[in-house]
Amino acid sequence: MLETICRMKNKFKYSFEQLFITRLLLRWTILIFPVSLLTGLLVALFMRLLDLATKTRLHYEWIIFLLPFAGILITWLYQFAGKNSEAGNNLIMSEIHRSGEGVPARMAPLILFTTVITHLFGGSAGREGTAVQMGGSVSGLFAKWFKLNDEDKRILLMCGISAGFGAVFGTPVAGTVFALEVLTIGRIKYDALIPCLIAGIIADITCSSCGIHHTHYQINYIDERIRLFPHLSFDIILLAKVIIAGVLFGCTGTLFSELSHWIKAKSKIYIKSVWLIPVVGAALVIGISYVLGTRNYMGLGVTNPEGVSIVAAFQPGGAETFSWFWKLLLTAITLGMGFKGGEVTPLFFIGATLGNTLAVISGAPIDLFAGLGFIAVFAGATNTPLACTIMGAELFGADYILYYAVACFTAYYFSGHSGIYQAQRVAVSKF
Amino acid sequence: MLETICRMKNKFKYSFEQLFITRLLLRWTILIFPVSLLTGLLVALFMRLLDLATKTRLHYEWIIFLLPFAGILITWLYQFAGKNSEAGNNLIMSEIHRSGEGVPARMAPLILFTTVITHLFGGSAGREGTAVQMGGSVSGLFAKWFKLNDEDKRILLMCGISAGFGAVFGTPVAGTVFALEVLTIGRIKYDALIPCLIAGIIADITCSSCGIHHTHYQINYIDERIRLFPHLSFDIILLAKVIIAGVLFGCTGTLFSELSHWIKAKSKIYIKSVWLIPVVGAALVIGISYVLGTRNYMGLGVTNPEGVSIVAAFQPGGAETFSWFWKLLLTAITLGMGFKGGEVTPLFFIGATLGNTLAVISGAPIDLFAGLGFIAVFAGATNTPLACTIMGAELFGADYILYYAVACFTAYYFSGHSGIYQAQRVAVSKF
Structure with a gap:
């Protein structure tokens, strides 16, 4: 009896799958919107500060000698206020694999501040880890506010990765695939395909609407050399x-x-x-x-x-x-x-x-x-x-x-x- | 004892993984070369014949009235000589999921001939199924000759799909991803990532070196309209x-x-x-x-x-x-x-x-x-x-x-x- 009801329910669901998908996507759009908007704004702020830090470092040559003190400050901050956020990207990925203590909200301001400090005093580092951690931290916060279950929290964290990555490099499609691909070697699962894309797009639009311009790279090479094997249409x-x-x-x-x-x-x-x-x-x-x-x-x-x-x-x-x-x-x-x-x-x-x-x-x-x-x-x-x-x-x-x-x-x-x-x-x- | 040997063997393997990967890729390149070369040649032949069939049909308007007889001929061919090849692409995919009777070699000439017949007399159909089936059939043949085990046969069949798809549309990267993506909804596994790419590239080079030109499509639209929301850097x-x-x-x-x-x-x-x-x-x-x-x-x-x-x-x-x-x-x-x-x-x-x-x-x-x-x-x-x-x-x-x-x-x-x-x-x- 129960089985019959279950089967009928499933049949009903598959007969009207377009309706269920519409509902699902609308729900996700609403959930993702604040997360990726805030992530986009944070990334824009971060890139402004980073730019300022780089310019300051190039202007005051002596500033690099303060790098040891910057390091002590960063260590102190993570020791006393870091909780589990020291693990950074790895924490977010672990939480996606298996829900644990959660990604703490403090991760966003901490990583933002310490990354800018690292760059200001001449450490050699990048940006994407910071953007991804801000995205993950914002996701974790909203997941708590929305009272999401573990499965939904997982997807929202993946959206955070996609939003951070898409916004910081201006590449939302690559960000989407990255968020799905980075979790496991050798496999992509499509469980968050559209949510990640929505997150990447909103964060990217937000970030670039704040006036952030991404660097342009150019490959001008034109393939027209004389070939060793002229019969092959390929070099x-x-x-x-x-x-x-x-x-x-x-x-x-x-x-x-x-x-x-x-x-x-x-x-x-x-x-x-x-x-x-x-x-x-x-x-x-x-x-x-x-x-x-x-x-x-x-x-x-x-x-x-x-x-x-x-x-x-x-x-x-x-x-x-x-x-x-x-x-x-x-x-x-x-x-x-x-x-x-x-x-x-x-x-x-x-x-x-x-x-x-x-x-x-x-x-x-x-x-x-x-x-x-x-x-x-x-x-x-x-x-x-x-x-x-x-x-x-x-x-x-x-x-x-x-x-x-x-x-x-x-x-x-x-x-x-x-x-x-x-x-x-x-x-x-x-x- | 056995466990220790096994563990040591594994440790050895992972310590020199680059060497194992090199050996693996060289082996696959050697296996794939004849398969994708032959697939590329068959696709080139197919596209020539298809072009000829289309031109003939446009020239002799009465030819479409022979379509019923063409249909009877095709049905007869598959009834008497088709074995299990009637299932087409589905047979190849089933064989990849679970090794069965195998993809018969006769699939290639049969699908080549019947597709050209379909087009000559005005049936509305495409090309990729034919190219993929030729690739799969060639793979099946070589898998038998090489005496491959089930796992290797599986990968060679995926290479056949990639070779056929890459050659017929001139898109080897899309062909590679297609061969991996089409098998299951919602998941990509990377078990044949490089083999499929090698197959797609060789087949595409072969096909275009035979003088096959792929149609060019142009999107000339330039995004420069006045926007409803001028503050957003996006339409x-x-x-x-x-x-x-x-x-x-x-x-x-x-x-x-x-x-x-x-x-x-x-x-x-x-x-x-x-x-x-x-x-x-x-x-x-x-x-x-x-x-x-x-x-x-x-x-x-x-x-x-x-x-x-x-x-x-x-x-x-x-x-x-x-x-x-x-x-x-x-x-x-x-x-x-x-x-x-x-x-x-x-x-x-x-x-x-x-x-x-x-x-x-x-x-x-x-x-x-x-x-x-x-x-x-x-x-x-x-x-x-x-x-x-x-x-x-x-x-x-x-x-x-x-x-x-x-x-x-x-x-x-x-x-x-x-x-x-x-x-x-x-x-x-x-x-």
Whole structure:
């Protein structure tokens, strides 16, 4: 009897599924709207402050010597007011996998403030971790206010990731796929496909309506060289170069995540006082920069009027041979030793400069390879090849989407089963 | 003891994972090469013949009256030589889900010949089913020769889908994602990510190196209108129109698949002789065309010198208000009553013309909406929103990728849990 009712109910539901879907989507739109509006506003505020911090640092050269004190302040803030928010992105991902203590609301102001501090005093870090954590924290808060059940809370947290990511890079479609793809290696589930897209769009519109402009990158390369095999309607040699570069991008992604984890683990073991960790980290960052004789690898590194930067790496001569390695090292130290910020913009920097170097060595088009490195090192380190391929199309246009896919998928395979997010699970092994 | 050895073996494997992945990818490249080369050549041959068939049909107007006999010939061929290949794409998908009798080699020549026959005499059908079936059939053949185990056979079959799809539309990245996405609703597994990409690329290069040119579609719309809300850096009104269009595209996708299934089922019940089914189908196709006074809805419909076609739908006046419905009806009859060919090109036609109509009604840009319909009706009918979003970027450029995603994801949700492939499984419910 009960079974019959249940079956009838199901049949009824499937007969009018369009109505149920409409109701579901309207409900989600209402739930998501405040979350992504607030996330978009916070991201806009954050990017304004970040811009100000970068300008201030470039203006007052002595400011970097305060980096150790900034580190102590950040450590103190997380020790006394952090609760469980120190875990950052990993906390949000764990909460999506299995509901626990929840993402605390304090995570948003804490990460916002500490990231700006990190950048102001010259730490090498990114933005996306901050944006994603603000999104997750806002989601957690609203989930509590709305009294959502665990399943809905999960979806709202994924929306928070998508909103933060979409707003900070101006790439809502990549943000949507990223939020779904980053949780588990080797699988995407579509349980939050439209909610994440709604969140990404609202947050992106909000952020750019606040006057935030995203950096434009250009791949101007036009494929018109004389080919080795004129009968093939495709540049096989370039494809081979892209595959080899993809392997190296993937290995570089792994190198970054392994090195960050290693520095974090070892500094906890060998430096007895937690207060000393950021001081040593700051000393290393400043010391290495002085040995190299450049401050190009401090801060965000998107633009730089006279040195190596992400934008410069798209031009011939825009990066030095080992720029990628120094940025990798300084970021791993900064983030592994108590400072705050994202990993993704440094990964863009590492990838774009490595792409520049590889293009010079192999005689490949520089702007194309900088673009491929930009997305593929990130794809390897976070195990998100589809999101990165789509991001390539959103940022650089789709003319070379085939090469984006080749580079990102190859980097994904060659980055192995580790990544920067330790809360990421393995669903499908790569071999 | 055994456990320890096992653990050590695993540890060894993960320590040198890059080496294992290299070996794996080299092995797959060697396995895939002959499969996708042959698939690419077959697709090139198929597209040449298709072109010839379409030209012949346009030249000899009386040829369409032979359609009933063509139907009888096709039925006879599948009755006496088809084995299990009648099931077409569904057979390939079932074999991927669970290894059974295998995909027979005869499927390739049979589907190639019967599709060309269908097009020559004016049936309304597409190409992708044929290309995918040829890819699957070639994969099945090589899997037998290589003596692959079930798991490897599965992956090779997915490569066959990707090769066929990538070659026939010139979109290898969309083909890769399609092959992974089409198997189950609501989930992508990455177990064949790189193999499918390799297959798509080799098949596409082979096909285009044979001199096959893919149709170019253009979205020239530039977003520079005066906005209702000048403070928002986004055209909200256009977004709202795209969402509503996405709902209608999704419902149209469902209408197509339900109508095809219904016609197939009912004609088996009400028409006692199998030989009569294609005769009645042919009579309906010819009769409806005569009542409408146009042959625009027969054949492939990609281009048409003087009437409605996919290319024409991107221009103002390129489609009539109900073009989409007539194409939908004629294709459902053609494919539901014994003729052969793909469903996707007709879905492109239905979508592009419906997009044209909706753009006229709502005052939206015509080329953009034709492009959105092109990909979104397909996304709804096959439940592959990501592949279709990427296909949009590959075919029309990435400027409007956000709208592609909105239209495809919305259509995906509103198409419900059915689709044109009955062997598709549901992994994650849409509500």
